[in-house]
Amino acid sequence: MNFQIAMLLGQDGVTNGAIYALLALSILLVFTVTRILLIPLGEFVTFGALTMAALQAGQPTRLVWLLLALTVIDCTLDLLGTLHKGHGFRLPKYLPIKLAYAVAMVLLVQNLLLANLPMAIQALLTLALLVPMGPQMYRLFFQPIAGAHSLVLLIVSIAVHVAMVGVGLLLFGPDGARTRPFSETGLELGPVTLNSQTLWVIVVSLGLIVGLFLFFERSLYGKALRATAVNRMGARLMGISPSLAGKTTFALAAFLCTLSGILIAPITTLYFDSGFIISLKGFVGAIIGGLVSYPIAALGALAVGLVEAFSMFWASNYKEIIVFTLIIPFLLWRSLTSRHVEEEE
Template identity: 65%
Template sequence: MDFSIALILSQDGITSGAIYALLAFCILLVFTVTRILLIPIGEFAVYGALTMAALQAGQPTKIVWLLCGLVVINLFLDLYAHFRHRQQLLWKRHAVMLMYAAVVSAAMYWLPLASLSTLSQIILTLAIITPLGPQIYRTFFQSLVAAPSLVLLIVSIAVHVSLVGTALLIFGPNGAQTTPFSDRTFEVGSLLINSQTLWIIFTFFALIILFSYFFNKTLYGKALRATAINRMGARLMGISPIFAGKITFTFAAFIGGLSGILIAPVTTLYYDSGFLISLKGFVGAIIGGLVSFPVAALGSLVVGLVEAFSMFWASDYKEIIVFTLIIPFLLWKSFTTRNTEEEDE
């Protein structure tokens, strides 16, 4: 290996590491606020990538029917809770969601998808993927808001399996790769930097700055921070855990879908690619102790670099090498963390 090859591998590692860091951020955000280990985060990325590929091919995708189905199911769930347990039914919210799903579905079948600009295709893709987050939370997790962490983990695994099967039905077994946002390259010494890499890095920093402002300066962001620090105290102060769960799943679906759109031009994604992607983000989150995002981002960067160099030296064992990174950190946590019972809430 010479220096130029090392630079190319480092560029690939940083690109992948930025994507893993975004997914690690989603895992940390959802876990600290809701205690849900979001295993299906990779499916949001795959849905975003494959939906974008379908739009570029000019083919309407059936994923809009998944969104419509979840909206209708959640309407019936709320109707049941209203008549069975006398819970308040927010008619306006359901009417808005039904109208939104109808408009998005109509846009999918009536617009000239292949002729749209790249920005319009990205917006339409995110308009479909982002609402899946809160709808999935309402369908599978809202009634389990006070359940033990083990129950939430089991449900999360079941949701992951369901979404993988749904992706096979919607997108089929063939992989897809989208066209890059730009074909330009920039020469820095002996290294040619792909413009798609710059887009990924720029988006990563832009999202981090945006969410840093949100959590530090806005009322909703401070409410989520309070829920992450002390769920019981936040509940006593009037912060709804259901609202917190829905908004964190919305953020996770948005970031996951955007991550898939960003990485699709540089790698081919299949309906079942989400599990490996989410696992690598999970490794970064574990390195951060499921608490610290800066450490998790650094860990995700290490994961991306190790993956890139492992692909060069031992491509057959790159997944094994990447996932063994988690072992030293688990051992360190086991030796430095006291055994305490889970706090009852």
């Protein structure tokens, strides 16, 4: 291995590590607020990439019908909840807004010349289609069992992941897809040229990492969200809605993962079932951070990307084994150095 090869591998490692860092932060974001290890986050990455590719090909994505169906179910459950509380047949004010949004997205996707749209508009449309599914996922699958044991929440998370993989196959088919790069220019660094997409990934990921850290560590709203995971009843008594906190964090996580898919789509071909491996590598970074520290999780995910890149050069057949083996010493260290406290019933 010479210096040029090492630089190229380092470029790939930093690019992949930045995406894994966004996944790790999304996992931490959801876990610290809701105690849910949300495995289906990887599906938002693949759905984002495949939806962006479909828009660039000028194909009205069938994902919009999934959005409409989930919106109808969500609104129906909210209406039934209002009736169950004894408020009579009173239509909540936000229900027409939700339905109007979903119908508007259907009309836009079916009538716009998608392939002729600027790439920025295509990216915004992809985010507009997928981000609302985050709160809907929480409302449909996790809000009714929000107070359940962590193991129950994990089992439901696995079930949702399996269902989303099947839905992905139905919506996008078995073929992979890539998108056009944001720009064709690059940055010369000695013998190595950094392509523009790598720069986009690094800059956007760094900005989001810093923003999330400041939001949860320095802002009152971020601390209020984290309080719901520590004591749901206490948070409710202080005026913090646990259900609203859950929906908010799921929306933020869906945004981060969808944006990750848009960023990585020009670099690698993604398939409907690629999300699980991506999510697991982000989970390794989150474990390195102890499921509590955003900066350490980001650094751990970056290390995962670098180890993966150099493993492909030295032992490509064992790169996945090497990457996932990283989690073992950190789990042992956490187990030996942390106090074991039984979860309150």
